[in-house]
Amino acid sequence: MTVFPFLVVAWIVAVGLYGLITSRDLIHQIVCLIVVQSSTYVLLLGVGYVTGGVAPYFYDIGRRALAVDPVVQALALTDVVVEAAVTALLLSLAVQAHKRFGTLDPHDLAEFKG
Amino acid sequence: MTPKARRWLFAIGMAGLVACYLWAFHGLPGFGNYPGPYGPEILSRAIPETNATGVVSAINFDYRGFDTVGEEFILFAAAAGMSVVLRRLRGEREQEQDHSPADEVMHRNVAPTSSALRVAALILVGPTALIGWWLATHAQTNPSGGFQGGVILASAFMLVYLSGESIAFRRLSPVHLLDVAEAMGAGGFAAVGLAAVVQGLPFLYNYLPLGQSPGAVSSSGTIALISFLVGIEVAAAFMLIVGELLEQTLLRREGSS
Amino acid sequence: MTPHAVMQVLQVVALVLVAVGATVVVRTRERVRLVIALSAYGMLLAILFFVFQAPDVTLSELTVGAIALPLILLLAISKVRKPQ
Numbered sequence: 437m438t439v440f441p442f443l444v445v446a447w448i449v450a451v452g453l454y455g456l457i458t459s460r461d462l463i464h465q466i467v468c469l470i471v472v473q474s475s476t477y478v479l480l481l482g483v484g485y486v487t488g489g490v491a492p493y494f495y496d497i498g499r500r501a502l503a504v505d506p507v508v509q510a511l512a513l514t515d516v517v518v519e520a521a522v523t524a525l526l527l528s529l530a531v532q533a534h535k536r537f538g539t540l541d542p543h544d545l546a547e548f549k550g
Numbered sequence: 551m552t553p554k555a556r557r558w559l560f561a562i563g564m565a566g567l568v569a570c571y572l573w574a575f576h577g578l579p580g581f582g583n584y585p586g587p588y589g590p591e592i593l594s595r596a597i598p599e600t601n602a603t604g605v606v607s608a609i610n611f612d613y614r615g616f617d618t619v620g621e622e623f624i625l626f627a628a629a630a631g632m633s634v635v636l637r638r639l640r641g642e643r644e645q646e647q648d649h650s651p652a653d654e655v656m657h658r659n660v661a662p663t664s665s666a667l668r669v670a671a672l673i674l675v676g677p678t679a680l681i682g683w684w685l686a687t688h689a690q691t692n693p694s695g696g697f698q699g700g701v702i703l704a705s706a707f708m709l710v711y712l713s714g715e716s717i718a719f720r721r722l723s724p725v726h727l728l729d730v731a732e733a734m735g736a737g738g739f740a741a742v743g744l745a746a747v748v749q750g751l752p753f754l755y756n757y758l759p760l761g762q763s764p765g766a767v768s769s770s771g772t773i774a775l776i777s778f779l780v781g782i783e784v785a786a787a788f789m790l791i792v793g794e795l796l797e798q799t800l801l802r803r804e805g806s807s
Numbered sequence: 808m809t810p811h812a813v814m815q816v817l818q819v820v821a822l823v824l825v826a827v828g829a830t831v832v833v834r835t836r837e838r839v840r841l842v843i844a845l846s847a848y849g850m851l852l853a854i855l856f857f858v859f860q861a862p863d864v865t866l867s868e869l870t871v872g873a874i875a876l877p878l879i880l881l882l883a884i885s886k887v888r889k890p891q
Contacts, residue, residue: 437815438580444822446571448829450564455833457560458553463884467841470876471829474852477868478825481859484589487582488811491860492593492605495691499597503605505589506596509861510609514621516867517697517784520876521628524791527883528632534887606863685866693862701870708878788875795882 441482448475462530462540466523473519477512484508600756602690602773610695611776615754619739622780626736629787633729636794671713678706686781689773696777700784707789711796728790735783742772742779814858821855828852838884842877849873 452472459465484505490497492506534540579585592613593605602608610618685692686699743754758771808816828848835841849872857865 437819438582439575440819441581441822442571442575442578444826446568446575447826449571450568451829451833453564454560458557461836461838463838463880463887464836464841467845467880468833470845471832471848474829474848474872477852477864478822478855481856481861481864482581483578484584485582485859486584486589489860491693491862493603493691493693493862494597494605495603503593504860505584505586506592506605506609507588507614509606509864510614511617512856512861512864513606513695513867514610514618514697516864516871517701518621518624518628520701520871520879521625521787521791523876524795524879525628525631525635527879528635528794531883531886532635540887604863693866695863698863698866698870701867701875705870705874708875791879792882795879795886 441478445475445479445482448472448478460541460543462533462542462545463527465542466526466530469526470519470523477515480508480512480515600690600771600773604690604692604694606693607689607695607777608773611689611773611780612754612756612771615743615776618776618780619743619754622736622739622783625784625787626732629732629790632791632794636797668713671709675706675709678709679703682706682781682785686785687774687778689777696780697784699777700781700786701788703781703785704788704792708792711792725790725793728786728793732783732786732790735779735781735786738779739776739783742776746772817858818855821851821858824851825855839881842880842884845880846873846877849876 449472452468452475455468455471456465459468484507486502486504489502489504492503492509494501494503530540533545537545539545592609596605596608596613597603600608600612602612682699682701682703682705684699685694685702686696689695746755747753754772756771756773758775825848828844828851832841832844832848835844849868852872853865853869856868
């Protein structure tokens with residue numbers, strides 16, 4: 437249990453990269469990028485966890501309670517929302533590629549230059 | 551390179567990467583034994599210094615506010631980039647056809663949405679917008695904040711689209727208004743930080759009065775104000791993104807490009 | 808069982824579900840099924856973040872990963888579909 441979350445992170449990265457490389461569709465590749473990025477959230481929260489800690493919100497519990505690390509939560513929080521916007525930008529580029537070249541297969545798209 | 555050779559190359563590279571990963575994790579102190587001084591230090595200082603009981607939002611908008619400005623401008627740039635890419639495409643297409651998108655929609659034979667879906671979606675728009683607004687303005691007390699509240703606020707408008715009223719959606723969210731709202735949110739955040747510089751304090755210093763009791767709504771200085779502005783900006787950015795994609799979908803495609 | 812043991816069991820179960828969910832998302836090839844799988848994966852991730860005592864990140868992941876992102880993906884997919 438002390439190392440299991442990090443093994444899961446390594447597994448998600450491997451699986452996501454495998455899907456990215458063996459994909460025949462640009463949309464599927466973008467979704468695999470999302471999966472790889474989600475592994476970083478699990479890693480961040482796994483690093484900051486304190487056994488027996490509670491969430492760092494003290495509105496209704498005492499201030500001396502043992503809490504998990506709030507800094508990594510702040511990082512992961514803004515990360516999740518910004519990732520969606522960047523994915524939307526990637527999708528618009530994929531739509532543009534489809535309109536120009538008529539195909540979304542990365543093997544065929546690699547042939548075009550410029 | 552054939553696909554099979556590519557897979558073997560990937561397997562070798564991935565084995566190397568996973569080996570490096572596992573070697574790196576070996577040096578970590580293990581899950582649950584967080585050693586570092588940063589976390590407990592901030593936890594002990596956050597409430598006395600900022601009067602905000604939601605420590606994560608205090609970190610996001612006060613202690614590490616500079617990172618949040620950067621992230622917000624990434625969001626802004628992504629929405630703007632999408633507009634640039636897709637609007638140019640639409641400009642080319644509309645010159646070929648010279649219909650307006652409303653005419654296109656009349657001619658599409660689209661299955662009408664069922665009344666149950668329409669009623670359920672439209673009933674939920676009001677409460678969803680209220681919840682999003684509440685979340686965006688209560689960053690200092692609860693697990694909430696500008697980012698989540700903004701996305702929920704945008705999804706309230708997406709409900710209007712999902713209930714089949716796409717023309718109403720486009721009328722409710724005119725693009726120039728959304729551009730202004732997004733710019734106001736992003737610029738407002740930077741302006742709050744610059745106002746601190748004008749007073750001779752560091753950028754994004756928390757200079758507004760901190761309020762009486764920790765965790766009240768009007769407490770914690772600039773944190774509540776920044777969270778509100780971020781909520782507006784995120785909502786406008788997401789509505790712009792969906793609106794741009796929607797404009798494209800409503801154009802009928804004739805043949806290949 | 809002590810509360811700590813219950814928490815550990817929940818965390819292990821959530822981690823296993825997330826690993827399985829990532830595999831399912833990557834192995835799905837058809838586009839619309841991919842979007843549904845991604846939405847379910849987002850919900851599993853939200854459960855994982857909740858069990859890791861991070862309610863803020865849970866809220867973000869739920870709204871973005873299970874609602875906004877699949878909607879954006881579906882709109883983009885409908886644009887690159889062959890005309891019928």
